[in-house]
Amino acid sequence: MKTDDRRTDDRRRRNVIFIFAIASSAVYLSWRIFFTIPWHEGIFSAAAGVLLVLAELVTALGSAELMVSRMREKDCFIPFPDDADPEDFPDVDVFIATHNEPADLLYKTVNACTFLEYPDPAKVHIYVCDDGGREEVREMAEHLGACCIGMTQNDHAKSGNYNHALSVTGSPLVATFDADMIPRRNFLMRTVPYFLIPDVRMGLLQTPQSFYNQDLFQFNLYAEKGIPNEQDFFSREINLLRNATNTAAYTGSNTVILRSALEEIGGFPYGTVTEDFETSLRLQKAGYITYAAPEVLAAGLSATTVGSMVGQRIRWARGVIQSIQNTNAVFTRKLSLPARLSYLNAWLYWWSFLCRMIFILAPVLFALWDIRLVECGFAELLIFWLPAYLMSRLAMEHLSTNIRSARWSQIIDTILAPYLVLPVAMESFGIHKKTFRVTDKKKRRERTATFRYLIPHGILIGLTLAAIIRFVRGKYGMALVYSSVILFWLGYNLMGLVYAVFFMAGRESRRISDRIGAREKAEIRFGGLCADAMTEDVSEEGIALRISEGDDMSDMPGKGDRFEITVRTEHYRADLYALCVYAGNGRIAAVVEPADETGRRSWLQIIHDREHSLPRELDPWMTVYDEISQNILARRKKR
Numbered sequence: 001m002k003t004d005d006r007r008t009d010d011r012r013r014r015n016v017i018f019i020f021a022i023a024s025s026a027v028y029l030s031w032r033i034f035f036t037i038p039w040h041e042g043i044f045s046a047a048a049g050v051l052l053v054l055a056e057l058v059t060a061l062g063s064a065e066l067m068v069s070r071m072r073e074k075d076c077f078i079p080f081p082d083d084a085d086p087e088d089f090p091d092v093d094v095f096i097a098t099h100n101e102p103a104d105l106l107y108k109t110v111n112a113c114t115f116l117e118y119p120d121p122a123k124v125h126i127y128v129c130d131d132g133g134r135e136e137v138r139e140m141a142e143h144l145g146a147c148c149i150g151m152t153q154n155d156h157a158k159s160g161n162y163n164h165a166l167s168v169t170g171s172p173l174v175a176t177f178d179a180d181m182i183p184r185r186n187f188l189m190r191t192v193p194y195f196l197i198p199d200v201r202m203g204l205l206q207t208p209q210s211f212y213n214q215d216l217f218q219f220n221l222y223a224e225k226g227i228p229n230e231q232d233f234f235s236r237e238i239n240l241l242r243n244a245t246n247t248a249a250y251t252g253s254n255t256v257i258l259r260s261a262l263e264e265i266g267g268f269p270y271g272t273v274t275e276d277f278e279t280s281l282r283l284q285k286a287g288y289i290t291y292a293a294p295e296v297l298a299a300g301l302s303a304t305t306v307g308s309m310v311g312q313r314i315r316w317a318r319g320v321i322q323s324i325q326n327t328n329a330v331f332t333r334k335l336s337l338p339a340r341l342s343y344l345n346a347w348l349y350w351w352s353f354l355c356r357m358i359f360i361l362a363p364v365l366f367a368l369w370d371i372r373l374v375e376c377g378f379a380e381l382l383i384f385w386l387p388a389y390l391m392s393r394l395a396m397e398h399l400s401t402n403i404r405s406a407r408w409s410q411i412i413d414t415i416l417a418p419y420l421v422l423p424v425a426m427e428s429f430g431i432h433k434k435t436f437r438v439t440d441k442k443k444r445r446e447r448t449a450t451f452r453y454l455i456p457h458g459i460l461i462g463l464t465l466a467a468i469i470r471f472v473r474g475k476y477g478m479a480l481v482y483s484s485v486i487l488f489w490l491g492y493n494l495m496g497l498v499y500a501v502f503f504m505a506g507r508e509s510r511r512i513s514d515r516i517g518a519r520e521k522a523e524i525r526f527g528g529l530c531a532d533a534m535t536e537d538v539s540e541e542g543i544a545l546r547i548s549e550g551d552d553m554s555d556m557p558g559k560g561d562r563f564e565i566t567v568r569t570e571h572y573r574a575d576l577y578a579l580c581v582y583a584g585n586g587r588i589a590a591v592v593e594p595a596d597e598t599g600r601r602s603w604l605q606i607i608h609d610r611e612h613s614l615p616r617e618l619d620p621w622m623t624v625y626d627e628i629s630q631n632i633l634a635r636r637k638k639r
Contacts, residue, residue, distance in 0.1 A: 011073070014398040018067040021388075021395035025060045028388035031380075032056060038375045049373045052362050055355035058348050063392060065345045066399055069241035076243040078200070078291060084193035086119035091171035092188060092256070094126045096146075097158055101179040103140045105301075110144050111601050112182045112608060115571075117189050124188065125171060131161040144601075158252075159268035159275040166267060171259065178253040181300035182212075182608045185571065190297055191256045203261035203288025204280055207254045207297045208235035212612045213514040215302035216309055217412065220448055220503045222634045223627065226619040229302065230412060233404040239292040245338040247346075248292035250280035253300070261288050272326055274319025281327050281343075285334040299612055306449035306506060310419045317350045317420055318427040350424045353417040360414070360497070363489040364463045367471035378482045385485070402617040407495075407624070414496035415503050418456035449506030457500040464494050495624060502631045513539040517613030520606065524588070526563035529555055533588070535567060538607050543567075543578070544589045557590075558583050565592065567606055574603035 037049040069076070094113050098106055106128065113126045126146035130137045133150035141148040149168060154160045162176070173195060177183060187207075195202050211229050218224040235251070242248045250257075257279075262268070265282040272278045280290040303309035324330065329343040365371040376384075396406040468490050475483055515537045522533045522545055533545040543565065547556060557563045557580040565576045576599065578590040594600035 015071050017391070017395050017398055018071055021391040022064050022067060024388040024391045025064065028384045029053075029057060029060060031384045032374075036374045036376050038372045041372050041375075045372050048362070048365060048371065049375075051358055052373050055358040058351055058355050060392075062345055062349060062352065063395070063399075065341065066238070066241060067395060069244050069342075070399055072244040073241075076240055077294070078194065078197070078243075080190070081193045081197050084196045088196050089119045089123065089192055090173055090195075091123040091125065092118070092173045092175055092192065093165075093169045093171040093259075094124060094175045094177070095162060095165050096126070096128045096177050096179060097161055098128060098130050098132070098137065098179040099158075099161075100132055103134075103136050106137060106179050107140055107144070108604050108608065109177055109179060109182050110141055110146050111604055112185075113177070114145055114601075115185045115605055115609070116183065116187060117185050123171075125169065127165055127169065129161045129165045131157075131164075156270045157273075157275070159270050162275075163267045166259070166262065173256055174259050174262065175256045176253060177298065178300060181209075181253040181298050183254070183298040184609050185605075187254075187297045188256075190295055191293065194291065194293070195256070195258060201288050202291060203258050203283040203286070204250055204290040205256045206239065206248060206250055206280075206290065206292045207295060208232070208239075208292075209251050209254060210235070210296045210299040210612065211302045212299040212516055212608065212614070213301055213304070214614065216304075216306060216448060217415075217503065218614070219509070220306075220505070220507050221499065221627070222507070222631055223622075225615060226622045226627070227408065228403050228615045228617060231302075232616070233400065235292075236294065236296075237400050237403055240294055242342060243292055245336065245342045246284055246289055247335075247339050247342040248280065248290045250276040250283075250290065252276035254298040258288070261286065269323075269326070272319050272322040273315050274323055277320055278323035278326060281323055281329055284339065285327065285329075285332060296611065299608065304448065304509065306453050306504060310416070310453075313416060313420060314423045317424050318432070320346060321350060321424065321427045322432065350420070351428075353413060353420040353424065356410075356413040356417040357421055359489075360417075360460055360464070360493045363486050363493070364467045367467035367486055367490060368463065378485070381485050402620065405618060408618065410492070411496050411499045414457075414493075415500045418460075447506045447508050449504055453504040453506075454501060457497055457504055461494065461497045461501065464490055464497060468494070498628060502628075502635075505635075511539075513541045515539045515542070515544075516607055516610070518606070518610060520567055520569050522568070523566045524556065524563060525565070526557045526561065527555070531556065533565075536587070537613075538567075540604070540607060541591060542581075542589065543576070543592050544587065547586045547588065549586075556583060557588060563590075564595075565590070567603070569606055571609070572602040572605045574599045574606055576603065 032053050037053060038045045094116070096106065096109055096113065110126065110128060116124055118124050128137060128141040128146055128148045130148060131151045131154040133152045138148040138150060149165045151161065151164055154164070156163070166174070173192060175188065175191075191205050191207065194200075194205050209231055211231070214224045215229045215231070217230045218227060239248050239251070261283055262279075265279070265286050268275050269278045269282060283290050303312055324343055324347050329335065330340050330347065332340070335343070362373050366373060393406055468487065471483060471486060471490070472480070516539065518535050518538045520535045522535050524531045524533050524545065524547075532548040534548070536544040536546055545565070559580055559582060561580045563578050563580065565578050567574050567576065575595040576592040577595055578592045580588060580590050582589040594603045
């Protein structure tokens with residue numbers, strides 16, 4: 001069978017699964033709504049029962065929208081225009097936004113922007129937009145050949161910073177980068193051509209948010225080899241699917257925007273803490289396409305502490321809700337009905353954390369305090385609930401390209417839920433927060449969390465364990481069979497809570513610079529001898545090398561020896577001074593320092609101008625047992 005025919009058959013099979021999943025879910029929810037709410041059990045039981053049904057409805061609607069978008073997959077992609085004429089490439093203003101980030105973090109981003117390829121490099125204008133007006137930032141930018149647009153006062157955060165930059169620049173296209181986001185050299189060559197497609201009203205092109213350091217889910221759960229970055233699911237799955245309804249979101253960085261489109265909507269909007277999300281929404285209302293491209297072309301730093309990550313998610317939640325309300329996105333006639341439904345789902349997504357809390361507490365109320373939330377028998381559960389549950393799990397396997405599973409969605413939601421429920425409710429009911437702190441991404445040698453983050457999940461574990469013990473007491477035989485659904489529910493929740501405790505317990509960070517896997521040619525010079533080598537991993541402070549077979553390790557540097565290294569790639573060369581910290585088995589590890597400023601700039605590009613080595617998909621062989629035992633063993637070893 002031909003590859004195209006096989007893909008067509010796979011899509012048809014997947015779509016059939018989605019249709020059956022949606023249909024079985026509809027049947028189940030109809031039964032739940034009309035036949036199972038305990039209206040005669042008292043006000044509390046009835047209210048709790050209604051909340052549980054609403055939580056299930058919100059979850060089902062979100063899944064159904066993603067399935068429908070996946071079935072419309074052919075509408076999600078615009079082919080890359082390979083035939084774009086280089087002479088048609090317009091001038092581009094590159095904006096790098098900074099508030100209070102340190103100059104050494106900015107240096108890497110500005111340096112990378114100076115290496116951007118373009119048919120006419122003179123058409124690329126790099127601006128560091130510093131709303132702090134810092135002299136050291138201006139000096140650094142000018143030293144690297146960029147301009148600095150400083151502000152002494154800014155009342156509108158990032159929007160005010162960018163709008164000020166727009167007022168003093170004039171290129172037809174604007175590329176935006178956060179202070180920590182380092183673009184690859186081909187960023188503009190892989191994005192600008194989309195704006196040259198005839199008869200396509202492209203207003204904004206968003207490339208995925210990618211990260212070169214382990215995010216907290218990878219780091220705290222010792223899963224850096226087993227799971228992708230948590231944000232990959234949105235950037236590389238959800239946002240791409242939203243192309244089908246023209247609701248792809250601007251995520252603030254790694255983006256190219258049409259200046260005239262920005263001017264038409266009045267610039268970057270005020271009155272929201274997620275100006276990026278609202279910018280894309282306003283562009284869509286103005287009739288422009290906002291397109292999420294699949295190719296990763298830049299990478300930055302994930303939040304490095306639990307506190308900063310929780311603050312970041314609260315800001316996103318409040319901002320998305322603010323922006324949907326500001327633009328009347330769910331009800332406006334300037335958007336299509338599918339687009340409005342997509343924004344309804346975006347608003348409901350932030351309520352999914354309350355849904356997760358309801359799912360955790362609902363079986364506890366029944367098993368621990370005999371509060372009935374559902375009126376039904378065991379046979380009815382097998383008839384209505386079990387098929388819907390099994391079909392939804394099967395559909396989830398086909399929904400994502402192995403970036404996220406239903407189990408990992410539940411784990412992540414469980415980890416975040418206690419901290420997001422109150423901010424989401426407050427924002428939804430008009431209690432706004434207009435200010436926020438920029439996410440702290442500075443790498444430090446410290447623990448990523450403190451004990452207080454364990455408290456809500458510890459309480460939930462105690463309640464769940466107490467519910468399990470009470471519910472199984474005195475039961476045996478068929479009584480346990482009839483209790484199996486509640487016990488399964490409690491056990492499933494307990495699993496997510498155990499992961500949450502591991503996550504919130506944190507982990508000590510010992511590295512300032514992240515190691516990145518890289519195989520590049522290198523030359524070692526020591527004692528008048530030269531040897532060829534291949535890099536294994538690189539960082540701003542160190543390198544690991546594999547010596548070519550046949551070279552005698554006795555002639556190579558030993559621990560404590562100083563030597564020199566030259567690393568060459570297709571585009572860069574860096575000369576490094578090195579201090580050996582390990583030598584053996586054909587391998588050398590060393591602390592390195594670039595020989596000069598030119599070498600430093602090239603070395604940073606060798607490290608960052610590449611596809612980074614962290615996982616892009618889940619490890620299919622890792623089970624719950626593997627992951628939990630791995631955490632326990634790793635923590636015991638650390639102690």
